[in-house]
Amino acid sequence: MRLSRYFLPVLKETPSDATIASHRLMLRAGMIRQQSAGIYSWLPLGYRVLKNIERIVHEEQQRAGHIPMLMPTLQSADLWRESGRYDDYGEEMLRITDRQGRDMLYGPTNEEMITDVFRSHVGSYKDLPMTLYQIQWKFRDEVRPRFGVMRGREFLMKDGYTFDLTVEDGLHSYNRHLVSYLRTYERMGLQAIPMRADSGPIGGDDTHEFLVLAETGESEVFYDSAVTDIKLGQRDIAYDDVDQCRAVMEEFTSRYARTDETHDADLFAQVPEDRRRVARGIEVGQIFFFGTKYSESMGALVVNDKGERVPVQMGSHGIGVSRLLGALIEANHDEKGIIWPEGVTPFPVGIVNLKQGDAEADAACDALYKSFSALGLEPLYDDRKERAGGKFATMDLIGLPWRITVGPRGLKNGVVEVTSRRSGESEEMTPELAVETIAKRYATL
Template structure:
């Protein structure tokens, strides 16, 4: 993308309504714009980040055998009445009526719909297990939306739902999903701590939430330093072997981790002092096992091995994709702007032409840009170098490829690493090799 043609409305001033770093930087860097309270339009730069995160999430779901589908955002109230949640869910659910005066709702979650879909289709235990997921916009009518996309009313979310024929199989699926989540966060370049959590209105008796460590996190976090190592991610886990999954799960969950709301001082005191860590965290994912709560509640059964009705065991697994954009910024920024991990950055690098109109500078920039125009942002604006440097730091691209008349004469590019500030004088091929290194 050439910046002279792009829709990249950056802001110099800090927006008065933005109270936290991610909200300020998302507005200033031109990622989002508010259209109503708690509802945002995602501009081209922000949408690229959102799609990159979505793709990492999708790949890790696929890797454990989950299958993608897409369910509608509008749901019938009848489904929720069957489960008993329609009146119990609360005012966060947006209830509407269509022109035939039928009660509908804008889905805040999809347990009822996916249970009904599976019930229409799967008739025998032999057809299990199944894990289905989608990535979809959802709506919850927050009373006081704030902090930008961190606590908005409309949000983009991956939610998965599993169906198993036995408790043992359901627990294995749960452990498989925990592995997928930890690998997802590792690929996104953030430190995520898994911890036992309250199941909330969804229900169930086994639940973990995942918090990204960030100084501005909404919750206090106490955890064992062993969770920082995450060595289990480098080890091969056989996702089809229950024993291998159990070993992995025990390795993760034996280390103490809790938010300030669930902190157990007696258990904390058992952690060796040199391994105690405290910080702040932002919840970005939550996984639940809740057994037959919905299949029994909605009378969805399959034929068991003995021919008798069998209610499949279920789990539900969510990741806030749009919330992750803000959480990553909270965990990775400085006074100048965003510092994107390479896996989610909108572009691999920005090319800064310090003197548009200089033939050698223009030619060198075009050579760089022509290598990968879909992955590079070319700042070809006829503007001062200071403006370009400031915008490059604000937007947070992992690399800045700086081209000026002096270097262009020698065919050299000054390459700056955004996260560390390191600079390298390189040839075009060397610079491109560094930017696109695996």
């Protein structure tokens, strides 16, 4: 993308109403625009990151065998009356009356609707196990929306629902989700720690939240520092393997790690003192196994192998897709701007032309642009007639992992400059080697 043809409205001044880094930087980098309290437009740069996160979530969900579908944003209130949650949910549910006077609502979550889909179409244990998921916009009418997309009202979420015949199978689905979530976050360059949590209005006894450690997190967290040493890494996961998924779940959850909602001071005291940590965390996902809570009240029954009709065992599993942008920036920024991990960056590399209009510099930039594009790595090319200082500041602000600086002086010696946004280190090399070096970084993602 040539910047002269793009829409990247970066702001010079820091918006006064943004109190945390990610909110400030998303506004300054021209990623979002607030349209109403807690409701945002995703400007082109923000949209690109949102799509990258969505893509990673889709890929990891499907790798785990989960089936994508899509439910509407608006739901009938009647469904929620069946489960008893219509009255329970409180003012966070946006209630709507349509022109025919029907009670509708903007879905804050979809347990009722997916249970309705299931009970209408599935009747036999032979169709189980089954996991359906979607990535769809949701609405929660927060009384104090704040922190930008971290606590917005209209937000994008992946929500998945598992259907199993037995509790044992349901717990495998739970473990499988835990493992697939670990992989999902790691691919984005995030460490998200599963912590025992409270189930809230979703229900059920088994639930873990995934938290990213950050000073600006909304939850206080208590953990054994040993949990931060565990990584999933490149290990091979067979998602149908019950024992392997359980072993990974146990490995990641056996150390003490809890949010303030479930914190137990006595248990925490048993953690060796030098490993006890109290910090803050941002919730980026949560998994639940709640058994028959919805299937009983809504009549989602299947015939088992003995011919008996039994309520299906269910769980639900969420990833905060839009909120992840905030969490990623909270965990990856400095005083100059954002530092995107390579897995989610809006553009893999930025090209800065120090002398736009100079035939040789322009030609070298065009050649780099073509080489990267041919490799499927579309650069953001700053082809504006601006001072170098302004171009560098913009690149630092929007946080592309790699920058190539092209100028007449370097070209005389046959070199361009490659700069890492994270380390700040620069190195001169031929354009060919620059392409090769940067392409290598993306080859394994």
